[in-house]
Amino acid sequence: MKRAEVLPGKPYPLGATYLGNGVNFAVFSEHARKIEVCLFDPDNPAREVRRYVLPEQTQHVWHGFIPGLQTGTLYGFRAHGAYEPRRGMRFNPHKLLVDPYARALHGQVDFSAPVYAYELGEDEQDLAFDIRDSAAGVPKAVVLTDDFDWEGDSAPAVPLHRTLLYEAHVKGLTKLHPDIPEHQRGTYAALGHPALIEHLRKLGVTALELLPIHTHVDEPFLVNKGFTNYWGYSTLGYFSPDARFSASGSRGGQVAEFKSMVKALHRAGIEVILDVVYNHTCEGNHLGPTLSFKGLDNTAYYRLLEKDPRYYQDFTGTGNSWNATHPYALKLVMDSLRYWVEVMHVDGFRFDLATTLGRDRHGYDTRAAFFQMVHQDPVLSRAKLIAEPWDVGDFGYQVGNFPVLWSEWNGKYRDTIRRYWKGDDRQAAEIGYRLTGSSDLYALSGRKPTASVNFITAHDGFTLHDLVTYSQKHNEANLEENRDGANDNHSWNCGVEGETKDPEINALREQQKRNFLATLFLSQGVPMLLAGDEMGRTQKGNNNAYCQDNALSWVDWNLTESQRKLLDFTIQLSRLRREQPVLTKRKFFRGSRLWDSELKDLAWFRPDGQEMKKEDWEKPYVRSVSFLLGGDAIVTPDDEGNRIVGDTLLVLMNAHHEPITFQLPAIEWGADWEEVVDTGESRVTLHTHTPAGGSVMVAGRALVVLRRPATDEALRRE
Numbered sequence: 001m002k003r004a005e006v007l008p009g010k011p012y013p014l015g016a017t018y019l020g021n022g023v024n025f026a027v028f029s030e031h032a033r034k035i036e037v038c039l040f041d042p043d044n045p046a047r048e049v050r051r052y053v054l055p056e057q058t059q060h061v062w063h064g065f066i067p068g069l070q071t072g073t074l075y076g077f078r079a080h081g082a083y084e085p086r087r088g089m090r091f092n093p094h095k096l097l098v099d100p101y102a103r104a105l106h107g108q109v110d111f112s113a114p115v116y117a118y119e120l121g122e123d124e125q126d127l128a129f130d131i132r133d134s135a136a137g138v139p140k141a142v143v144l145t146d147d148f149d150w151e152g153d154s155a156p157a158v159p160l161h162r163t164l165l166y167e168a169h170v171k172g173l174t175k176l177h178p179d180i181p182e183h184q185r186g187t188y189a190a191l192g193h194p195a196l197i198e199h200l201r202k203l204g205v206t207a208l209e210l211l212p213i214h215t216h217v218d219e220p221f222l223v224n225k226g227f228t229n230y231w232g233y234s235t236l237g238y239f240s241p242d243a244r245f246s247a248s249g250s251r252g253g254q255v256a257e258f259k260s261m262v263k264a265l266h267r268a269g270i271e272v273i274l275d276v277v278y279n280h281t282c283e284g285n286h287l288g289p290t291l292s293f294k295g296l297d298n299t300a301y302y303r304l305l306e307k308d309p310r311y312y313q314d315f316t317g318t319g320n321s322w323n324a325t326h327p328y329a330l331k332l333v334m335d336s337l338r339y340w341v342e343v344m345h346v347d348g349f350r351f352d353l354a355t356t357l358g359r360d361r362h363g364y365d366t367r368a369a370f371f372q373m374v375h376q377d378p379v380l381s382r383a384k385l386i387a388e389p390w391d392v393g394d395f396g397y398q399v400g401n402f403p404v405l406w407s408e409w410n411g412k413y414r415d416t417i418r419r420y421w422k423g424d425d426r427q428a429a430e431i432g433y434r435l436t437g438s439s440d441l442y443a444l445s446g447r448k449p450t451a452s453v454n455f456i457t458a459h460d461g462f463t464l465h466d467l468v469t470y471s472q473k474h475n476e477a478n479l480e481e482n483r484d485g486a487n488d489n490h491s492w493n494c495g496v497e498g499e500t501k502d503p504e505i506n507a508l509r510e511q512q513k514r515n516f517l518a519t520l521f522l523s524q525g526v527p528m529l530l531a532g533d534e535m536g537r538t539q540k541g542n543n544n545a546y547c548q549d550n551a552l553s554w555v556d557w558n559l560t561e562s563q564r565k566l567l568d569f570t571i572q573l574s575r576l577r578r579e580q581p582v583l584t585k586r587k588f589f590r591g592s593r594l595w596d597s598e599l600k601d602l603a604w605f606r607p608d609g610q611e612m613k614k615e616d617w618e619k620p621y622v623r624s625v626s627f628l629l630g631g632d633a634i635v636t637p638d639d640e641g642n643r644i645v646g647d648t649l650l651v652l653m654n655a656h657h658e659p660i661t662f663q664l665p666a667i668e669w670g671a672d673w674e675e676v677v678d679t680g681e682s683r684v685t686l687h688t689h690t691p692a693g694g695s696v697m698v699a700g701r702a703l704v705v706l707r708r709p710a711t712d713e714a715l716r717r718e
Contacts, residue, residue, distance in 0.1 A: 009065030011058040014335070015101025015239070016075065016143045022067040023143055027077055027099060028060055028328045029297045032091060034080040035062040038135070045074055045107055046136040060328065072251060074106060074140035075099070079296050083117070085126050088299040088309030090290060092117040095134045098236060098292040100332055102141035105240045106250045109282075109291060111220045113137020117290040126286045126310070138291060139215070139236070144252045146343055148259045155347055156269045158206040160384065160407065160450035160526055161584045164574060165273065166205040167458060168531035169231070170213060170245045175554045187247040188213075188257045192264030200270055203534060204574035207384070208265060209273040209350055211459055213258070215240045217282035217291070225479050227547035231459060233352060234282040234318075236291060238336040241344075255344075262345045271347035273384060274340060278322055278333045279356035279391065285312050285319030300326045315356045315393030324357045324370045333357075333370070338379050348384025350409075355391040355398050364398055371403045381405060386453055400441030402451075407526060410438055410452040417456055418467070418490035420623075420655050421515050421701065427655075428622040435627070436602065437524035439588040448586055452525035456516045457533055462543045464533035467491045468512040470498060474541030477548060485544030498541065510562055511701060514569055514679035518703050521573040522651055524585055531555055534570035536563045565682045572684035576676065576705075581646035582629035586636045599630035599648060609663030609693070623655040624698075626662055631710050648708040654698040661697045664690060664706075677705035 009024045017024045025037050035054045041047040054064040077099060081091030095117055098105065109115060114132035122128035174180055174190035184190045191208070200208065212232035222229055232242065241258040243250035248257040262272050281301075283294045293301035303313040303321045312320040323329045340346045351357065358368040374380050389398045389408045399411055416430040433440045437449025445451075457464050462473075471493040475485045494508045513536065520527050531537075532555040539545050545553045559567065577583045589602035604612040605626045616622065631648040638644050650673060654660045664673060675688040680699035690696055690706065698704050 005066070006052045006055055007065040007067065008056045009054075009063045011056075011061040011063045013101075014061065014332075015099055015103070016073075016141065018069075018071050018143055018145050019065070022065055023069040023073065024063065024065045025054060025075075026061050026063040027054070027101075027296065028300070029062060029079055029081075030060040030300055030328070031089060031297055032062070032079045032081045034093075036078040036080075036093070037064070037066070038076050038078060038096060039069075040074040040076070040135070040140050042072065042074055045140050048135055051078075069143065071143050071145050073143040075143065076135065076138060076140055077296065083129050085286065085310045086308075088304045090117055090126075090294050090298045092129065092290060092295060094131050095290045095295050096138040097290070097295045098139060099141040100237075100292055100296070101239055101335070102237055103144045103239050104142040104250070104252050104255050105139040105215045105237050105243065106142055107139040109139060109217045109236070109289070110137035111223065111289070115289040115291060116287075117295065134290075142251050144255060148256055150259070150263060150345065153263045153266050153345055155345070156206070156266055156271050157347075158269070158271055161448075161586045162578075163206050163271075163384075163450075163526050164204050164577075165207050165209050165453065165526060165528035166200060166203065166531060167209045167211070167275075167455075167528055169211045169459070169553070171549070172230075172554045173531050176551070177555075177557050184247050187245050188241070188254070188261040189247045192261035197264065197268045197270070201268060202571055203529070204571070204578055205270060205529075207271040207273050207347065209275060209386075209528070211275050212277055212352075213241050213245060213274060214238055214276065215242045219282075219284075222547050225547075227478075228549045229547065230549040230553060231546045233277050233546070235277045236282045238276075238278070238332065239339055259344060266345070271384070272345075273348045273350055273386070274346050275350045275352060276337075277352045278324075278336075279351075279353040280316040280318045280320050280322055283320060285314070286310055288319055297328075301329045315359065315391045315396065316353050317392045321356055321359075324368070325360055330369055330373065334373055334377065334380070337374075337383075338377070341379050341383055348386065350386040350388065352388055353391040354387035354389060354402070355396050356393070358398070358402075359393070364395060364401075366401060366403050375403065375405055400438070400445075404446050406447075407451050407453050409458070409528075410434075410441070410454055410525070412441065413438060413452060413454045413523070413525070414456060414458075415490055417516065417519050420653075421512060421519070422490055422492045423623060423655055423657065423701075424490075425620045428619065428625060429617045431625070431653075432604065432617065435519070435523050436589055437585075443588055449524040449588060450526055450586070453528050454520060454523050454525040455528040455530070456520055457530045458528070459530065460544070460546075461486060462489055462491055462541075463530065463537050463539050464513055464516060465509075465536045465538045466541055466543070467516070468509045469493055469538070470541040472497065472541070473543045474498075475544050477540075477542055477552060478544060485542075489543060506562075508701065510566065510682070511679055511699075513566060514682065515701065515703050517566075517570055517573055518677060518679050518705070519653075521577045522583060522649075522705065524583070524589075527577070529570075535559055535567050569682050569684065573677070576684060580631075580649060581634055581644050582631050582649055585634060590635070599628065599633055601630045601633035601635070603628045603630075603665075605665055607660055607662045609665050624653065624660045624662070626650060626652045628665065631708070645710050647710055650706040650708070652696060652698050652704040652706070654700065654702055657700045659697050659699050661695050662704075663695050664693060666693050671708065673706035673708055675704060676707045677703070679703045
């Protein structure tokens with residue numbers, strides 16, 4: 001009897017698995033009538049050379065084993081079934097589909113090819129079935145094996161309270177770095193280069209948080225304007241690193257290069273955090289292209305309107321929302337996350353528009369299936385999990401309302417610190433919470449200060465330099481008539497819009513940058529620094545540079561004297577944070593004495609040296625406050641169970657435009673104080689001594705940090 005060309009194979013694992021003597025294919029589709037595997041010419045990937053029908057379906061998974069296939073094989077799927085958009089069914093076998101579990105993708109989407117399941121330009125729009133073949137315009141999946149030599153790689157496992165996040169774009173951070181070989185700039189290899197790693201180590205960075213590196217698609221409206229989706233929030237492949245960031249090719253080289261990058265960063269003690277976009281895909285709304293999920297099982301992967309499933313629910317502003325309530329759609333997310341941890345060795349994730357993943361049929365729920373799956377997973381529950389805690393749907397702003405394992409981008413921290421240094425009224429109470437870990441947001445849910453990821457700036461919005469240089473956005477370069485991007489930025493240009501040669505204004509801007517950076521490093525929680533902010537990077541007022549893959553978005557390593565000073569100041573602030581245990585507390589303050597401490601763990605003072613009372617917090621014009629962090633009143637012990645004792649810090653903050661004289665607390669709060677930071681200067685460790693009960697003048701719009709060294713008695717008790 002002649003052996004069949006395709007054997008039954010196995011339904012798991014999903015995707016293409018090389019078994020030494022052939023390849024097993026498995027793909028989910030509950031509603032398809034037939035699934036085909038298409039193979040392509042490696043020398044001409046647009047040419048289909050063979051087509052096989054997957055012979056078996058087990059629990060909605062179509063599968064088959066093709067003997068003799070080798071690694072490097074290029075393939076895609078075709079799904080046969082009903083094309084009835086009004087019922088949510090969008091099967092079209094003329095459209096090649098990317099394997100949702102593909103480990104590598106070769107090629108880019110070509111929108112000049114017929115990649116839409118319907119005929120463009122027809123009055124019926126997506127109801128008009130298109131029979132033209134799209135294969136030439138669709139990326140091809142690559143069969144790979146996992147044979148990388150990790151050389152004993154192990155995760156740095158940096159505790160959250162010791163973490164400094166650094167948000168960066170693979171290309172933007174490295175494209176202009178002069179010490180990286182030109183052919184590597186803008187790639188994963190560049191991130192693993194010693195010159196880049198040295199910069200991160202000097203800054204004290206413990207975790208590199210990368211903007212999306214999953215294979216993504218550039219939308220036609222951007223391509224038509226000569227742009228790309230630079231940020232990458234338009235995912236096509238949740239298992240494949242984007243080959244555009246690879247110096248090693250697109251047929252598996254990108255996977256090995258990514259792993260080498262992770263290995264190099266781990267050796268330097270730096271973790272890798274991925275910004276992941278599971279809330280939506282690149283396929284858009286009902287008029288979007290058919291590239292993968294839409295053609296394999298539209299009703300499973302996407303949330304459709306119940307009354308009219310031709311259309312998509314859209315909590316993301318992109319046209320579609322991922323259906324995290326469907327078992328197989330949820331399984332894909334979980335399988336992808338585990339793959340990146342177990343196979344690619346990443347250390348955690350920042351979830352874009354994470355509120356969408358927590359939506360069940362009725363709305364956002366902290367007990368949604370996605371959260372429960374992550375919570376019980378033995379791999380993912382130990383990874384660093386960071387939520388962007390909002391989406392654009394109803395009740396989408398969920399800051400402070402994520403489950404116990406999660407940290408969150410704290411948008412309230414960002415806005416409060418910006419408003420305070422801008423000089424807005426009624427910020428006292430808010431600043432008290434934000435500087436001390438935002439207990440009002442996280443304590444009741446059982447979380448600690450590390451639930452708060454503190455940031456002043458991020459990729460989405462102004463850079464730090466632009467925050468103090470522009471009061472209005474200037475997004476004209478995006479060719480959207482400056483209508484895109486946020487309008488409410490809480491920014492202040494210090495008197496002149498845009499760049500100026502006025503020395504007084506430029507001096508004030510540098511001082512404001514130091515204020516923001518110092519506040520970030522002095523706050524309880526997990527600080528996040530935007531790449532380039534430590535060097536005063538500008539986007540010329542563009543607060544939405546998502547499509548600007550050019551010098552506007554890239555970090556310029558050719559520094560001016562003021563930029564070098566800012567970098568040095570940031571490095572010293574980071575060192576101060578690492579050396580002072582009162583800045584990295586694992587539990588919220590109590591405002592009382594602990595153990596047999598001499599001082600309270602936290603006390604707040606007015607400029608006259610008196611402790612603040614309830615009515616002081618409620619005054620609308622309070623812009624000058626100080627707070628004391630007791631170095632011998634740290635409740636949590638170290639890993640060996642020993643009591644932690646450090647220096648006591650006194651922070652004097654003056655957001656008023658004129659100098660303020662702060663009366664230091666009386667003798668019972670400490671002896672001599674040593675001045676270690678003054679943002680009115682560009683230096684740390686000033687070593688000016690002031691006695692208890694003395695006074696310190698703080699310049700207008702400036703911050704001073706005083707240190708009282710741990711006493712011999714406190715160290716003896718330790």
